[in-house]
Amino acid sequence: MSQFVFLYRGSGQDRRSPEEMQKSMQKWLAWMKELGEKGYIQSPGHPLERSGKLVSGRSKAVTDGPFAEAKDVVGGYTLVEARDINQAVEISKGCPIFDVDGAVEVRPVMKIDM
Amino acid sequence: MEPSEHLFRREAGRMVAVLARIFGVHNLALAEDVVQDAFCRALEVWKFRGVPENPSAWLMATAKNRALDVLRRERTARTHEPELARWLESEWTLAPAVAERFGANEITDDQLRMMFSCCHPKLSEEAQVALILNILCGFSVGEIAAAFVCSNAAIEKRITRSKKILAASKKLFEFAGARDFAARLTAVQRALYLLFNEGYHSASAASAVRADLCQEAVRLTRLLLELPLASTPATHALLALMCFNLARLSSRFDESGDLRSLSEQDRSGWDRKLIAEGQLLLDRSATGKEVSHYHLEAAIAAVHSNAANVEDTDWAAIVSLYDALMAIRPSPVIALNRAIAIAQLQGPERGLEEIREIADSERFKSYPFYAAALGELELRSGRRELARTHFEEALRLSRNPAERKFFERRVSACLAPAPVER
Numbered sequence: 001m002s003q004f005v006f007l008y009r010g011s012g013q014d015r016r017s018p019e020e021m022q023k024s025m026q027k028w029l030a031w032m033k034e035l036g037e038k039g040y041i042q043s044p045g046h047p048l049e050r051s052g053k054l055v056s057g058r059s060k061a062v063t064d065g066p067f068a069e070a071k072d073v074v075g076g077y078t079l080v081e082a083r084d085i086n087q088a089v090e091i092s093k094g095c096p097i098f099d100v101d102g103a104v105e106v107r108p109v110m111k112i113d114m
Numbered sequence: 115m116e117p118s119e120h121l122f123r124r125e126a127g128r129m130v131a132v133l134a135r136i137f138g139v140h141n142l143a144l145a146e147d148v149v150q151d152a153f154c155r156a157l158e159v160w161k162f163r164g165v166p167e168n169p170s171a172w173l174m175a176t177a178k179n180r181a182l183d184v185l186r187r188e189r190t191a192r193t194h195e196p197e198l199a200r201w202l203e204s205e206w207t208l209a210p211a212v213a214e215r216f217g218a219n220e221i222t223d224d225q226l227r228m229m230f231s232c233c234h235p236k237l238s239e240e241a242q243v244a245l246i247l248n249i250l251c252g253f254s255v256g257e258i259a260a261a262f263v264c265s266n267a268a269i270e271k272r273i274t275r276s277k278k279i280l281a282a283s284k285k286l287f288e289f290a291g292a293r294d295f296a297a298r299l300t301a302v303q304r305a306l307y308l309l310f311n312e313g314y315h316s317a318s319a320a321s322a323v324r325a326d327l328c329q330e331a332v333r334l335t336r337l338l339l340e341l342p343l344a345s346t347p348a349t350h351a352l353l354a355l356m357c358f359n360l361a362r363l364s365s366r367f368d369e370s371g372d373l374r375s376l377s378e379q380d381r382s383g384w385d386r387k388l389i390a391e392g393q394l395l396l397d398r399s400a401t402g403k404e405v406s407h408y409h410l411e412a413a414i415a416a417v418h419s420n421a422a423n424v425e426d427t428d429w430a431a432i433v434s435l436y437d438a439l440m441a442i443r444p445s446p447v448i449a450l451n452r453a454i455a456i457a458q459l460q461g462p463e464r465g466l467e468e469i470r471e472i473a474d475s476e477r478f479k480s481y482p483f484y485a486a487a488l489g490e491l492e493l494r495s496g497r498r499e500l501a502r503t504h505f506e507e508a509l510r511l512s513r514n515p516a517e518r519k520f521f522e523r524r525v526s527a528c529l530a531p532a533p534v535e536r
Contacts, residue, residue, distance in 0.1 A: 017254030018122035021153045026117070028161035047158040076162055 003042060003109040004088040006078045008095070010071055010102025027096035035080070040091055045078035071102075079109075117169050120326075122153055124333075125170055126252030129177045131224040134249075136181055136215050139231065140281045142249075148184060152177040178216045182209060225250060226341050229334060230287035233301035234279060235294075241276045242305040243312065248273050251330045261316060261323045263514070289343055299344055303352050306335050307408070310356050314363065328363060332356050350399035351408035357392030358415035361385040373520040377424045389419045407443045410435050429459040446474045447481070454487055462494040482511035486521060493528060502528035 016024070035041050050073050052065045066073050082088040085108055092104040126149055133145035155176050156169075166172040185208065214220065232245040244262075247253040253261070259269040287298060313327025335353045338344050365379040396412050414435045421427035436452035449472045457465020469475075469488060478484035489504030502525055509521040 015150070017257055018126040018153060018252040019120065019254070019257065021157055022117065022120070022122035025122075025157045025160055028157075029116075029165065032161065044162050047162050075158060078162070 001081045002084060002088075002111065004080045004082055004085070005107045005109060006045075006080055006088075006092055006095075007074050007105040007107065008076045008078075008097055008102065009074055009105055010097055010100060024096060024099065027099070031094050031096055032078075034094070035091065040080050040082060041078065042081050043079040045076055047076040048074055050075065074105075075102075117165050121169060122156075123252035125173045126153070127228075127250040128170075128221050128225060129174065130249055130252075131228040132174075132215055132221055133177065133181055134228060135220075135224045135286060136212060137184075138284075139286050140284055142277060142281055144184065148177055148180045151180050174216055174221075178212060182212055185212070222337065222340055224286075225337060226344070227286045227288070229302055229338065230289070230298050231280060231283070232276075233298060233305050234283060235297075235301070236279050237276050239304065239308055241272050242301065243309050244269060244272050245276045245280070246305055246309065246334070247327075247330070250334065261327055262312065263316075289341070295343065299346070299349075302338065302344070303348060303408070306331050306338070307352060307355075309334075310359070314359055325363060328356070328360050332360060347399045347402045347404055348406040348408050350395045351406055351412045354392045354395035354399060355408055355412035355415055357388045357395060358412060358419045361388035361392065361419060367516070371516060372523075373516045375520075376418070381423065384419065392416065392419065405438070405442070407439060410439045410442070414439075424458070427458070429455055433459055446472055446477050446484075449473075450478070450484060450487055454490075457491055457494075462491040465491045466495070480511055482508040482513065482517060482521065485511065486524065489524060489528075498528045 032041070032044060036044075050066055054063045054065055054067055055061070056063070080088060080091060082091060085106065088106050088108075092106050095104050097104060129149045129152060130142075130145050133148050134142050137144050152173050156173055160166070160169075215224075228250055229246065232249060233242045237245065244258055247258050247261075248255070255270045255273060256266055258264075258273075259266045262269065289295065292298065310328055310331035313324045313329075313331065316324045316327065332353070335349065335356060338349055339353060362379070362384050365381070365383040366374060368374055392412070393416060396409075396416055399409055399412070414432055417428050417431050417435070432455045433452065436448060436455055439448050440452060450469065453465050453468035453472065456468050466488070469484075469491070475484070485504045485507040489501045489508060492498075492504060493501035505521055505524040505528060509518065509525060512518040512521055
């Protein structure tokens, strides 16, 4: 088995009705539960604030985020276990983020023998 | 843990009510933004960490913290309620003052204040109902439009306009010392009654929509009873009426969503617990001198709810209740229902006579159940051809698919060769 990080990208600010937001939340819960039951989840991960600070360069210049367009901002991550990248991609396709036109970035964790 | 059904929608109403009190009703949009934020946050966090032990408390706490942020950031930019403006001067007093506003009793009172505020005399009854649904029940414009079978644009306009009037009133309705309390209570009862009826007679094909609206009306009327000043005999009678009707709501339609007449309904599907509650409330409403139309309508619904079938129904009691209703609130629809009850009691010919005597019957021009009642009674009198013409007229006037299918069935009943038993 290999490890993958799912990075959830997309705007978290949406003008949906409370009922629609609850439905969306329930879809997420159901998806996460299914993944957990199938043994794909190493860690459910965390949501990330959509703004923060960027410290960069030799001068360690500090700037305020967000650092990308709303649709590219990472809103959270999950650590997933899968056979290979193809399976990880298949697993990601059930993510409810696609309902709101978001994206899942699937990144293999580098395998390193030490 | 699974969140309860419609949790977000219900919490939306509670949170907006509290926040509108804190920020002032003229900052209603700000209150709505904070609520939206709280839901976004819940969505973000819960999907990774699961639903918390007490989701309502979590949402309220999140809204409270967001409210504090907003108050600290904008303390000079906006005018909040005067009392709070004073607290705002110091962090020492701000946090406890806001926390107090989020206490359980305060939340109930704030919802009631908002309910009374939504029934502003400058607003039409339709606008009041739409506003209550939007602010206190968490329905979006799209959801209200779907329930009322109205265009989004029309509802959007109605709500935007109403909110402007609400904001311009500067203050939420205060019960203490309100000179117009009685008048405002009457408007609130009326709005809740209309909200229930909107659900009960909804043109929307989706049965879930109908039940949603009726249940929201029941929830808010229960809330109204918690306010001692509003806990009048009429409010009890109103809730009794809703209980009796909600108990029988699902039986009004069959499995395929078709409308069923009273005689076709499966009475074993009626919710006995709700009927018992309705009876209890109706008993409690029988105090004081006032007999409102809610009392009479609830009493009629009680007679139906307690009858084993159409034949066993105490039609004499129903006729006299309709007589009383005609005396205090005459309308062609009530006169029509009274005539139908008389037909049950004294035969279809008498019913037809009564219908012919209804004043104002031209107001029925677009009301399909007038033609349908004529059809029903002609059919029972054995005049099938005449009955069919009336049902065809009803069919022509039908306002939604459920009514259409129902009248189609009545038209074919006139063609059937078998003798009609009713």
